[in-house]
Amino acid sequence: AQSVTQLDSQVPVFEEAPVELRCNYSSSVSVYLFWYVQYPNQGLQLLLKYLSGSTLVESINGFEAEFNKSQTSFHLRKPSVHISDTAEYFCAVHSGGGADGLTFGKGTHLIIQP
Amino acid sequence: DAGVIQSPRHEVTEMGQEVTLRCKPISGHNSLFWYRQTMMRGLELLIYFNNNVPIDDSGMPEDRFSAKMPNASFSTLKIQPSEPRDSAVYFCASSRGANEQYFGPGTRLTVT
Numbered sequence: 001a002q003s004v005t006q007l008d009s010q011v012p013v014f015e016e017a018p019v020e021l022r023c024n025y026s027s028s029v030s031v032y033l034f035w036y037v038q039y040p041n042q043g044l045q046l047l048l049k050y051l052s053g054s055t056l057v058e059s060i061n062g063f064e065a066e067f068n069k070s071q072t073s074f075h076l077r078k079p080s081v082h083i084s085d086t087a088e089y090f091c092a093v094h095s096g097g098g099a100d101g102l103t104f105g106k107g108t109h110l111i112i113q114p
Numbered sequence: 115d116a117g118v119i120q121s122p123r124h125e126v127t128e129m130g131q132e133v134t135l136r137c138k139p140i141s142g143h144n145s146l147f148w149y150r151q152t153m154m155r156g157l158e159l160l161i162y163f164n165n166n167v168p169i170d171d172s173g174m175p176e177d178r179f180s181a182k183m184p185n186a187s188f189s190t191l192k193i194q195p196s197e198p199r200d201s202a203v204y205f206c207a208s209s210r211g212a213n214e215q216y217f218g219p220g221t222r223l224t225v226t
Contacts, residue, residue, distance in 0.1 A: 034214060036217075043118075044207075044217040046214050046215075090157065101147050101149075104156060106156045
């Protein structure tokens with residue numbers, strides 16, 4: 001069985017400040033890792049993913065996440081946030097190899113303060 | 115591509131009524147997933163299909179819930195009879211094999 005822990009349910013940050021959203025997972029097999037973003041009243045959108053290769057992955061809007069196998073983490077970071085980044089962020093894990101469903105964390109609500 | 119299409123976007127019904135949610139996956143995707151999102155439980159996988167065949171329905175809460183995928187371009191999630199605790203946002207997602215999943219906009223279900 002696999003699980004995902006997002007320790008922070010809510011993270012308030014001032015605009016233009018850096019932010020880190022934490023994600024830890026547990027799995028007995030190799031995994032694929034994802035971050036999804038959900039804006040108010042919308043569906044989930046893929047932000048970035050780690051499948052293999054470089055442990056540092058980036059999104060087109062300035063977010064990055066680093067896969068750390070020894071710490072079983074996949075924290076999401078952005079050096080400078082904007083008001084438009086206000087959303088719910090979900091970390092998800094998928095056991096590599098099969099077309100199985102994702103296991104999601106509870107989500108972290110990122111609140112950007114002006 | 116139009117992305118994953120779900121209908122209706124909002125559904126309000128009375129307890130005891132039958133509810134049918136619909137999903138059209140992205141063309142060419144061979145896996146389809148139904149999720150439920152609530153404040154209390156977060157995002158939960160209900161069931162998923164691979165090549166139109168149900169693979170794992172262990173997340174379906176009880177016998178009142180059923181899902182079908184008669185062909186590669188259509189799936190339904192049915193609740194009969196509905197109860198107030200079924201109120202949630204239901205998402206459909208699709209993928210090509212083990213790649214990332216693409217989510218629909220969701221159906222917000224309210225059972226009174």
